[in-house]
Amino acid sequence: xxxxxxxxxxxxxxxxxxxxxxxxxxxxxxxxxxxxxxxxxxxxxxxxxxxxxxxxxxxxxxxxxxxxxxxxxxxxxxxxxxxxxxxxxxxxxxxxxxxxx
Numbered sequence: 001x002x003x004x005x006x007x008x009x010x011x012x013x014x015x016x017x018x019x020x021x022x023x024x025x026x027x028x029x030x031x032x033x034x035x036x037x038x039x040x041x042x043x044x045x046x047x048x049x050x051x052x053x054x055x056x057x058x059x060x061x062x063x064x065x066x067x068x069x070x071x072x073x074x075x076x077x078x079x080x081x082x083x084x085x086x087x088x089x090x091x092x093x094x095x096x097x098x099x100x101x
Contacts, residue, residue, distance in 0.1 A: 040081040040090070047090055049076025055092060 038049035045066075046058040055069035055076055074095025081090050 038076055038079040038092075040079040042081045042083040042088055044083060045081060045088060047079055047081050049079045049092055051075045053094065055079065055090060 035051040036048045037051055040047050041060065044060055046060055047055055047069075049055050049072075053070070053072040053074060053076065055072070057066045057069065058064065059066055069090065072092060072094045076092050076094055078093040079090060081088060
């Protein structure tokens with residue numbers, strides 16, 4: 001079982017709700033130490049967009065950091081990850097309102 005870490009949750013109501021239901025969390029850190037602005041998840045991956053224009057990718061089972069997607073033009077404010085049987089696509093919207101797939 002993973003150690004419970006809730007101090008980073010900014011939604012006080014959500015934090016209380018999850019604590020009451022005894023959910024367990026695993027703390028994952030972007031390797032750049034950056035602020036997370038967006039997050040999305042599929043059955044296989046967790047992706048998060050950061051202030052520093054990066055998208056970090058983790059494996060949902062192993063919690064291993066798989067890599068970083070670069071090339072965004074600003075803070076990544078929105079992410080959607082979509083999985084099909086053949087591939088996973090990540091859609092991101094950045095500070096300058098650019099959409100990347």
